[in-house]
Amino acid sequence: MDESNLPLSIRKPLNKVIGWIEAVLLISITLATIAAIAEEFHLIYQVGYVALSDILLLFIYLEILAMVHQYASHGKLPVRYPIYIAVIAIARYIILGMKEMDSTQLIILSIAIFILTASTTVMRIGHFYWPYNKMSDEK
Incomplete structure (x- = not known):
């Protein structure tokens, strides 16, 4: 991947600020998730x-x-982590609302789960047979 076109004097402080923002957000997400688990x-x-x-x-x-x-x-x-969350969320939605759902809704949600799990399977197979090449530090 090409080096950034930003001058080094801008890039370094910008990367530092973005790194701190990421850290704060990761801590916030972790604390919010722990609070939700406790609840x-x-x-x-x-x-x-x-x-x-x-x-x-x-x-x-x-x-x-x-x-x-x-x-x-x-x-x-x-990418597979958000897909796992989506599959579990759809399964939970089906379980909670199964009595009120008609067969068409149930089939559509089942197809959505199938598509998500199939895409994850394809990605996993692709990563196994065609792994990413590590970027070399040489230029």
Whole structure:
């Protein structure tokens, strides 16, 4: 990838500011997710039982934390993490509203899950057979 056209005197401070903004946002997302997890456990405790929709919601929170960890550790966010969250969210939506849904809605949501999981499978296979080339530092 080509070097930026910005002068070094602008690029360095700009990168530093953006890095701090990313750090603050990652910490904020982590704290908000932990608060949501605590609230969900509190609601489960109040109700007195754990429903499947509660478990799926906790999995969504877990995937959000995994995304934050992945980004904080490697500075990159694989596309598949948001896809996992979308699949779990659609499954939770189906479970919560199954009684009110007609068959067409259920089929459309099932097709959406299939497309998302198929795309993840294709990406994983693609990364296995055609991995990204590491960028060399030589010019």
